Amino acid sequence: MNHPLADADSAPWWDALERGQLLIQCCTGCQRLRWPARAICNDCGSFEWRWIPATGRGTIASWTVTHRSAPADATPTVVVMVRLDDQDDIFMPGFVDGPDDGSGLSIGLPVNVGFDEVAVGSDGWRLSVLRWRRL
Ligand SMILES: [Zn+2]
Secondary structure (H helix, E strand, O other): OOOOOOOOOOHHHHHHHHOOOOEEEEEOOOOOEEOOOOOOOOOOOOOOEEEEEOOOEEEEEEEEEEOOOOOOOOOOEEEEEEEEOOOOOOEEEEEEOOOOOOOOOOOOOEEEOOEEEEEEOOOOOEEEEEEEEEO
16 A cells, blocks of 8 residues: 655654644635645645644534445445534545444434544555544
8 A cells, every 4th residue: 555645745644643633724815724735825825833732623524435245245435525613614534433324323413523543555555534423
């Protein structure tokens, strides 16, 4: 497995995931938050920004359940899109705790962020992804 291709803007975010920390980019010009990482602020045009810890709280905005036909014993996978409490126009995808068929999910359901380490590379890098926890 290859390490995700992180660029200069997104590398701190991937590094934070490895440490079990959720960061979000904050424009130092207008304080607007943004994700995914990018060099320029869409609101004020500033190239100045910093990473800040996100609250790790949000609500379910949508989800999808993926069913695979092979292998025969494959379980469905639920992927959610979470609207962050930090700013309501920021959505982050991830897995979610709970039944594999997505039952019990609803729009607006509150969640907290969690992390899953899904791979460890031969050179020691670790890949973590978001796993949202239902409240
Ligand atoms: Zn800005």
